[in-house]
Amino acid sequence: MNTPATPLTCFSLTTENHVAHLVLNKPEAMNTMHPTFWRELDAVLTQLHLEGAARALVISSTGKHFSAGMALDTFAGAIQMDDQSPEGRAAVFDLLTDMQATFTKLETLRIPVIVAIQGGCIGGAVDMVSACCIRYATEQTFFCIQEINIGMVADVGTLQRLPKLIPLAVVKELAYTGRRMPASQALQYGLVNAVFDTEDAMLQAALQCAREIASKPPVAIWGTKQALHYARDHAVDDALKQMGWLQGAIWSNRHVMEAVMAMKSKRPGDFPALTPLQPFKDIGA
Numbered sequence: 001m002n003t004p005a006t007p008l009t010c011f012s013l014t015t016e017n018h019v020a021h022l023v024l025n026k027p028e029a030m031n032t033m034h035p036t037f038w039r040e041l042d043a044v045l046t047q048l049h050l051e052g053a054a055r056a057l058v059i060s061s062t063g064k065h066f067s068a069g070m071a072l073d074t075f076a077g078a079i080q081m082d083d084q085s086p087e088g089r090a091a092v093f094d095l096l097t098d099m100q101a102t103f104t105k106l107e108t109l110r111i112p113v114i115v116a117i118q119g120g121c122i123g124g125a126v127d128m129v130s131a132c133c134i135r136y137a138t139e140q141t142f143f144c145i146q147e148i149n150i151g152m153v154a155d156v157g158t159l160q161r162l163p164k165l166i167p168l169a170v171v172k173e174l175a176y177t178g179r180r181m182p183a184s185q186a187l188q189y190g191l192v193n194a195v196f197d198t199e200d201a202m203l204q205a206a207l208q209c210a211r212e213i214a215s216k217p218p219v220a221i222w223g224t225k226q227a228l229h230y231a232r233d234h235a236v237d238d239a240l241k242q243m244g245w246l247q248g249a250i251w252s253n254r255h256v257m258e259a260v261m262a263m264k265s266k267r268p269g270d271f272p273a274l275t276p277l278q279p280f281k282d283i284g285a
Helices: 035-051 072-076 086-108 124-129 146-150 158-164 168-177 183-189 199-214 218-233 236-250 253-265
Strands: 011-016 019-024 056-061 113-117 120-122 134-138 142-144 180-182 194-196
Touching: 011 035, 019 199, 035 086, 056 199, 086 124, 113 124, 113 199, 120 124, 124 158, 134 183, 134 199, 146 168, 158 168, 180 183, 183 194, 194 199, 218 236
Parallel strands: 019 056, 056 113, 113 134, 120 142, 134 194
Antiparallel strands: 011 019, 142 180
């Protein structure tokens, strides 16, 4: 069991055999996103990143929908968007930067993130899942860039990450119209890796994928994630140079030999965990 220092109200977190499982657990509110949601997600991702014990993260949800996105009443209460002065409008930039940073932690987390999506993945939920590594869905799953339907621009990652995942013209259609994209179309375009008949089958597939990842050398998985994300945003020649430096930094004869011997012996490999991290500001505290 893996429990954050502060009890969670919007999520539950467990860890078994190096696989962390984070569950959105507010189905009565359609797992909408509000400041507490953001605060707890940020804390969990920071904890997993620093500890280095988990080797893969599965995110799933409860209820009819994965998430209906941002809780609309938040804009009338906890979040104040001042459009009456240039100073207030400038502050919107800093607020959004802070919110964007939480979902970016899904990309920069030292381990792969697999998300299992049932029902609606709406608005901010699309921002969230587009930052994950692997996406599974059920036949009832749909994706909706809801922001345009409520008079705003999607602003926490959807418009920046989706064009890296599916054709730009498809993103434009979804973003301009607010239409729903069903799981079958998401599979066709490569947004999801697989579509399952039931939620349980989907979750079991996500956990199995995570267990397979967790059986590999964690530092090699870390390096692979680093290389893939760098290559996504850089020219091939630049990415090849980065790959050379990266491989030189993490190469391990022991890991390669252990992986080969484990494969030949049909046994699990024995690999060291990632080194726990301590924020520089906390050293000596």
